[in-house]
Amino acid sequence: MRRCTLQIERLMAELVSEPDGPxxxxTLNIxxxxxxxxPAHARSLAQEIERVEEAGEARVILLSGSGGHFCAGLDLHWLRSLGPNPGVADLQHGLSDFQSAVIAIVRCPVPVLAVVQGTAAGFGFDLAxxxxxxxxxxxxxxTSAFARMGLVPDGGSTFTLPRLVGVGRSIRMLMTGETLSAREALSIGMVEEVIEDSTLDPGVRRTVNALLESAGSSIRSIKRLTRVPEVGALEQALSSEGAAQLQALQAPDFRVRLEAFAARFASRGQGA
Incomplete structure (x- = not known):
């Protein structure tokens, strides 16, 4: 019981949930x-989005990361902790938890804005x-980063990225794992705005205020009309990604790729 309580307290500290009027x-806080x-963080994020939705007070949700970074993806320590031959059930459960956060964002009736500083890699890329x-x-x-580890995207980016930047550019990004700067991402339509880090908070506030000036009922309707039709196709994409990822995770050479990737990026704290 004590261990469970400590785990809950740690998760609460590592996902900060703060109401601020509308x-x-x-905030991911690791x-x-x-x-x-x-996966536990992702499931906690999904549950928190659902709680905010049920409370019915927020008109905008801001998702960000602390320490100058958004999210470096999957914590490789967790993946390595499963051992050299992880069970299929453990992998499936982890994938389900990660994907629940993506579905919660899309299904949430109020707009969810990603505020991205620093790294958005792997699942962090998918989350944004x-x-x-x-x-x-x-x-x-x-950066998608998955292919460099011998993995495939599992957070829906094979569906969401082509809708933003087109099929050809998406295939290039997902297959090569190329890294785009904020300005490059803006130029291809992957982000809506680039704001200097020194003025990020007031810049975000301006966009939020513009949303708040519109009728809440209109905002909800527009989100429903634009995002809900995607849900079925997104869920199918997530299912297909999950099946492909399970195969990739069990490939004979995956453990070698994982250790090489972990060693390469250990100093940067990057995940997948």
């Missing part, structure tokens, strides 16, 4: 790992793409 702020997350808008600080960088 705005609700959700700065020592550039906010790389475990799932949001309704992406406001990038000038330091933001975006």
């Amino acid at each position: 705005i609700h702020r959700l 700065p020592s790992r550039r906010n790389a997350i475990t 793409l799932a949001c309704d808008m992406r406001l990038a600080g000038s330091s933001a960088t975006f």
